[in-house]
Amino acid sequence: MNRGNEGTEAPHAHPVEERLRTLFIRSLDGDSAAYHVFLQELAKHVRALLRKRLPNLRDDVEDILQEVLLAIHKGRHTYRRDEPLTAWVHAILRYKLADFLRARARHEALNDPLDDVPHLFGESGIEPAEVRRDLGKLLDLLPDRQRLPILHVKVEGRSVEETARATGLSEPAVKVGVHRGLKALALKIRGGKT
The missing domain is CATH 1.10.1740.10 (RNA polymerase sigma factor, region 2, helix turn helix motif)
Structure with missing residues (x-):
C-alpha cells in the first residue's frame, strides 16, 4: 500500500x-x-x-x-x-x-470536614486570656504561611479575600495555609497528649 x-x-x-x-x-x-x-x-x-x-x-x-x-x-x-x-x-x-x-x-x-481535628476553639471552661495565650503559643509553632491565615480567618473571622490582601498571599494559598495549619496543629496537640 x-x-x-x-x-x-x-x-x-x-x-x-x-x-x-x-x-x-x-x-x-x-x-x-x-x-x-x-x-x-x-x-x-x-x-x-x-x-x-x-x-x-x-x-x-x-x-x-x-x-x-x-x-x-x-x-x-x-x-x-x-x-x-x-x-x-x-x-x-x-x-x-x-x-x-x-x-x-x-x-x-x-473543604474536608474538620471533624477529625480536635476542637481547638471550643468551650473549655478556661479563661479567655489563657485560651488566647495557649492559642498564641500553638500558632507560634507554625510558619507564617499557615499561622497568619489561621489567625485572620479562623480567629479573627476575616474572609479569605481580606486575608489574602492583608498577608500578600493568594486566595488559594490562604485556604491551603488554613487547611495545612489546622492539620499541623491537630498533630501537635495529639503529640502533646501522648
Missing part, C-alpha cells in the same frame, strides 16, 4: 474530523465565519464527551468546555496542519480535564 500521503490527511478520515479540520484550517487562513462555525460545532462534540466522562459533574461541564475552547483559541498557532485535528483537540482536552480534576481534588481536600 502506498503511504506517500501519510501525515497530510488520513485516507478515510471520520466525516466530523474532516469537517472540523476544514473549518479550522480555513479559520487559520483568516476566515472568521469558519472559525465561528468551528467553535460552535466543536463545542457540541466536546460538551457531549465531557457529559459522558463526567456524569456526576454536570454543573462543571460548561466551565471545562470554556477552558478547552479558550486553550484552543490561544494555542491555535500550535496546530500542525499535517496532523489530525482530533488528536490535537484531545490533547488539550486531556490537559484541561487533568487541571480541573487536580483543582477539584485540592478544593475537596481544603
Whole structure:
C-alpha cells in the first residue's frame, strides 16, 4: 500500500474530523465565519464527551468546555496542519480535564470536614486570656504561611479575600495555609497528649 500521503490527511478520515479540520484550517487562513462555525460545532462534540466522562459533574461541564475552547483559541498557532485535528483537540482536552480534576481534588481536600481535628476553639471552661495565650503559643509553632491565615480567618473571622490582601498571599494559598495549619496543629496537640 502506498503511504506517500501519510501525515497530510488520513485516507478515510471520520466525516466530523474532516469537517472540523476544514473549518479550522480555513479559520487559520483568516476566515472568521469558519472559525465561528468551528467553535460552535466543536463545542457540541466536546460538551457531549465531557457529559459522558463526567456524569456526576454536570454543573462543571460548561466551565471545562470554556477552558478547552479558550486553550484552543490561544494555542491555535500550535496546530500542525499535517496532523489530525482530533488528536490535537484531545490533547488539550486531556490537559484541561487533568487541571480541573487536580483543582477539584485540592478544593475537596481544603473543604474536608474538620471533624477529625480536635476542637481547638471550643468551650473549655478556661479563661479567655489563657485560651488566647495557649492559642498564641500553638500558632507560634507554625510558619507564617499557615499561622497568619489561621489567625485572620479562623480567629479573627476575616474572609479569605481580606486575608489574602492583608498577608500578600493568594486566595488559594490562604485556604491551603488554613487547611495545612489546622492539620499541623491537630498533630501537635495529639503529640502533646501522648
